[in-house]
Amino acid sequence: MKIAVIGAGPVGTALAEGWRAAGHEVILGSRSPEQADTQLKAAALGCAVMTIAEAAAAGDVIALTVPWGAVAETANSLGALHGKVLLDCTNPVTVANGRLGIDQPDGVSGGERVAALIPTARVVKAMNQVGFEMMHRARDLPVPPVMFVAGDDDAARAVALRLVGDLGFEGLDAGGIVQARHLEHFAMVWINQALVRGLGRAWAFAAVRAAGGQP
Numbered sequence: 107m108k109i110a111v112i113g114a115g116p117v118g119t120a121l122a123e124g125w126r127a128a129g130h131e132v133i134l135g136s137r138s139p140e141q142a143d144t145q146l147k148a149a150a151l152g153c154a155v156m157t158i159a160e161a162a163a164a165g166d167v168i169a170l171t172v173p174w175g176a177v178a179e180t181a182n183s184l185g186a187l188h189g190k191v192l193l194d195c196t197n198p199v200t201v202a203n204g205r206l207g208i209d210q211p212d213g214v215s216g217g218e219r220v221a222a223l224i225p226t227a228r229v230v231k232a233m234n235q236v237g238f239e240m241m242h243r244a245r246d247l248p249v250p251p252v253m254f255v256a257g258d259d260d261a262a263r264a265v266a267l268r269l270v271g272d273l274g275f276e277g278l279d280a281g282g283i284v285q286a287r288h289l290e291h292f293a294m295v296w297i298n299q300a301l302v303r304g305l306g307r308a309w310a311f312a313a314v315r316a317a318g319g320q321p
């Protein structure tokens with residue numbers, strides 16, 4: 107598959123590394139594709155690097171990996187996506203009065219906002235529930251970590267499940283994009299443990315089942 111990763115930051119480059127290792131072609135979409143450090147990053151990953159619009163046009167699937175505050179501006183740069191699958195990996199994180207929270211006072215999720223901002227894409231929330239360090243190292247963990255995906259289109263969720271599986275995660279289908287409300291708060295549980303409670307960043311959630319099915 108040809109995957110356009112929009113945003114060449116820690117999340118974008120970790121996903122690019124993981125998907126390249128799984129045999130996918132990855133194109134980085136950057137605000138500054140011509141800059142030497144961006145070119146070096148792309149070369150090290152074995153990816154092409156293009157403008158955001160060029161990458162989005164070239165990819166079969168788009169992964170959105172920009173800061174929440176840049177989502178609206180980035181959405182405008184993507185161009186028409188003609189029903190392509192867009193994985194929304196962002197989290198609308200905010201810190202107010204020293205407290206970590208979700209920057210969505212009305213309770214609507216970032217994933218739903220991304221779907222509204224980019225109506226030409228089939229948006230699936232995914233890869234927002236773990237730190238970037240584990241995104242390309244899931245197979246180093248003793249059991250496959252879990253990654254929930256949420257989106258309104260069944261076929262798009264199937265594509266997302268395949269792509270998170272290619273990174274070594276157990277993909278679980280969370281249902282429609284409205285479920286992103288829970289998945290973004292779930293990400294806050296990870297962030298709180300990792301950054302506030304001292305667990306560190308080298309871990310992920312896993313779904314562990316009782317032997318033999320139902321207990």
Ligand SMILES: NC(=O)c1ccc[n+]([C@@H]2O[C@H](COP(=O)([O-])OP(=O)(O)OC[C@H]3O[C@@H](n4cnc5c(N)ncnc54)[C@H](OP(=O)(O)O)[C@@H]3O)[C@@H](O)[C@H]2O)c1
Nearest residue numbers: 113114115116117136137171172173174176196197237238
């Ligand atoms: N960090 C994590 O562990 C983690 C885990 C899960 C989810 N997330 C979410 O994933 C997204 C990306 O995280 P990240 O840590 O990779 O973010 P980041 O380092 O803050 O930014 C990622 C990239 O976005 C691009 N970008 C586009 N518009 C931008 C703007 N106005 N200001 C700054 N950068 C801009 C930049 O790439 P170019 O310069 O190439 O355009 C930048 O390198 C965020 O929404 C975050 O909440 C992060």
